[in-house]
Amino acid sequence: DTGVSQNPRHKITKRGQNVTFRCDPISEHNRLYWYRQTLGQGPEFLTYFQNEAQLEKSRLLSDRFSAERPKGSFSTLEIQRTEQGDSAMYLCASSLGGSYNSPLHFGNGTRLTVT
């Protein structure tokens, strides 16, 4: 399967714990995006990378959130000291080039539940 892969699919954690999600994009895609989706809302932009460089980070992303993409391959999204408001579906997507003409290829997402 050469699609975008996300792990884990589901994560249940207690408030205050740290969690880390992984995304493996399509191998030749240079852009990688993280989005978050909560019930009744569309996906909200969190951050994106071009190769290993993090080019933009949403104001939604507090200091508790950090993302990396070492060597421009897979990416990790870490949430420290989780809060109940962090419960959401976290979606990763990749694309070749900019978003103007290139569709995003999404993974199946990681559903986070903070208890």
Place this chain on the structure above:
Amino acid sequence: ILNVEQSPQSLHVQEGDSTNFTCSFPSSNFYALHWYRWETAKSPEALFVMTLNGDEKKKGRISATLNTKEGYSYLYIKGSQPEDSATYLCAFGGSNYKLTFGKGTLLTVNP
């Protein structure tokens, strides 16, 4: 804050009906408009990427139009089938290489 609005929020149709949804977006600083279909328990799948005013795209029974001057796009489904049931998302692409999504239209096609 960019406003991308989709209507209706949800829609129930009978198999064989044709239907359409609307996406409205800022008419300034426009670079692209994307449509995605998101079926339950699957990942969002790209349907169309449109960049030019007046663009019309078609994929099987699904088609889309784009009016960048007035800031709207229509998605049409002809002869809806139960497998068309999904959330349809539009996304506005501005100059900053990120997409701003609407809340989606949830389509349910009853057999």
